[in-house]
Amino acid sequence: MQQAITLASDNVTSGQGGPYGAIIVKDNQLVAASGNQVTSTLDPTAHAEIAAIRRACIKLNDFQLHDCILYTSCEPCPMCLGAIYWARLAKVYYACSRFDAAAANFDDSFIYDEILVPPSERRIAMHHLNLPNALQPFKIWTEKSDKVTY
Numbered sequence: 001m002q003q004a005i006t007l008a009s010d011n012v013t014s015g016q017g018g019p020y021g022a023i024i025v026k027d028n029q030l031v032a033a034s035g036n037q038v039t040s041t042l043d044p045t046a047h048a049e050i051a052a053i054r055r056a057c058i059k060l061n062d063f064q065l066h067d068c069i070l071y072t073s074c075e076p077c078p079m080c081l082g083a084i085y086w087a088r089l090a091k092v093y094y095a096c097s098r099f100d101a102a103a104a105n106f107d108d109s110f111i112y113d114e115i116l117v118p119p120s121e122r123r124i125a126m127h128h129l130n131l132p133n134a135l136q137p138f139k140i141w142t143e144k145s146d147k148v149t150y
Contacts, residue, residue, distance in 0.1 A: 007021025024070050
């Protein structure tokens, strides 16, 4: 955990991005590490956890991290939480809470709130388009015999 906190601090002092750091460990060995890179890469998805997951998947040549543990300097935001579940990490340890982050002007509460709102009532307009062929990709996927499930 201390490595994640140090990475987060170094990330700020080096100007690479926000005060977040994440490391992924497998069998007590460091697999991947990253700081937040949102501002340095101009990528709003370049959170420390996401970047560490991407690096770990490449290093382990797998899109799932079943036997891996994530240590992160702060409680994961909703986007990172989704990525953690998709990556199938075994455990997550975090240092600061989302409330600590909010106190430093990194407040994700509006996203947690929006998740509970029906899509048609969200702050960003979301419109369901009911097209006749919309289900075609799912039909093809369901019928595909050689698919890699995830």
